[in-house]
Amino acid sequence: xxxxxxxxxxxxxxxxxxxxxxxxxxxxxxxxxxxxxxxxxxxxxxxxxxxxxxxxxxxxxxxxxxxxxxxxxxxxxxxxxxxxxxxxxxxxxxxxxxxxxxxxxxxxxxxxxxxxxxxxxxxxxxxxxxxxxxxxxxxxxxxxxxxxx
Amino acid sequence: xxxxxxxxxxxxxxxxxxxxxxxxxxxxxxxxxxxxxxxxxxxxxxxxxxxxxxxxxxxxxxxxxxxxxxxxxxxxxxxxxxxxxxxxxxxxxxxxxxxxxxxxxxxxxxxxxxxxxxxxxxxxxxxxxxxxxxxxxxxxxxxxxxxxx
DNA sequence: GTCGATGCAAAGAATTTGCAGGACC
DNA sequence: GGTCCTGCAAATTCTTTGCATCGAC
Numbered sequence: 243x244x245x246x247x248x249x250x251x252x253x254x255x256x257x258x259x260x261x262x263x264x265x266x267x268x269x270x271x272x273x274x275x276x277x278x279x280x281x282x283x284x285x286x287x288x289x290x291x292x293x294x295x296x297x298x299x300x301x302x303x304x305x306x307x308x309x310x311x312x313x314x315x316x317x318x319x320x321x322x323x324x325x326x327x328x329x330x331x332x333x334x335x336x337x338x339x340x341x342x343x344x345x346x347x348x349x350x351x352x353x354x355x356x357x358x359x360x361x362x363x364x365x366x367x368x369x370x371x372x373x374x375x376x377x378x379x380x381x382x383x384x385x386x387x388x389x390x391x
Numbered sequence: 392x393x394x395x396x397x398x399x400x401x402x403x404x405x406x407x408x409x410x411x412x413x414x415x416x417x418x419x420x421x422x423x424x425x426x427x428x429x430x431x432x433x434x435x436x437x438x439x440x441x442x443x444x445x446x447x448x449x450x451x452x453x454x455x456x457x458x459x460x461x462x463x464x465x466x467x468x469x470x471x472x473x474x475x476x477x478x479x480x481x482x483x484x485x486x487x488x489x490x491x492x493x494x495x496x497x498x499x500x501x502x503x504x505x506x507x508x509x510x511x512x513x514x515x516x517x518x519x520x521x522x523x524x525x526x527x528x529x530x531x532x533x534x535x536x537x538x539x540x
Numbered sequence: 541g542t543c544g545a546t547g548c549a550a551a552g553a554a555t556t557t558g559c560a561g562g563a564c565c
Numbered sequence: 566g567g568t569c570c571t572g573c574a575a576a577t578t579c580t581t582t583g584c585a586t587c588g589a590c
Contacts, residue, residue, distance in 0.1 A: 265564050265569050286555080301572040306555065322471030327554060344522055357516050363508045368531065371504060373493055376533040382517065384525040414544055414589050435580080450547040455580060457545095475555095476579055 252278030272298040283329035342380040348389035400481045401427035421447040422457045432478035491529040497538035
């Protein structure tokens, strides 16, 4: 099911880009495919490195430019998890369960989790504030089980 | 009451630094005083600029070094709100109500808010996860009332 | 006096941008 | 064929570091 969803994401992204008048290209497709395969966050450098190991090499500038477009179209979400660089993950279509992140201070790994009560509270909160809330991130920081003790 | 609390923070910070064997200095005191006066986040550059306008000029390197120490001692919290640079704010003593941030996509301002239900849910969540949660950030993004068309 | 703190300037790291050539439609 | 895309390298921006000097204890 993961794989099905992944394929969907890349396909949906390609379609959206085409609709918006963007042209197809091998490097861009490779980036989309890789992002679609992610269950959690990756940095621009991660993407470039991963692709470099494969057959399709992609310049880091292209990775950034592609991510910029995807972010504008809300196909990926940019996250600042406190590391050196920004990280990105495929955005979930509206209403679908999306997750948040626990970041380990020791190993730096980001571990995704979801929680319905949390979403509900944030929903209510959004209504209480006068502002229009378009997106939200919850970041927990601490020590993960592997690094514990 | 704000002012009392601010004075407390700077005083507490100075005391903690002294305890840890750090030496006092005019530049550092100026940074501490300024941070203590903040109700919300500022960037390192904000701090340097603000002090430059006053009588005590402080090099940006000193600002960063001071912030680094303060962060280690958990006297300030570093926040990645998605802007270009990291922002900092005085940390609240344990257990005191701390706030989170709404960031406006148009004007970039960070608006603080607090919510007890949110804290409670995150508390429970921390227990559900096997990891030790040491801190958490909730960031809402959208459009603030002033920028709302 | 000793050792931490400062400021400047240089080094680093992440991200963006300019440009010439190449590919898509 | 025009326009968008790509890769490289240069430019930017934020942050850290090296170093000589100054000041606190």
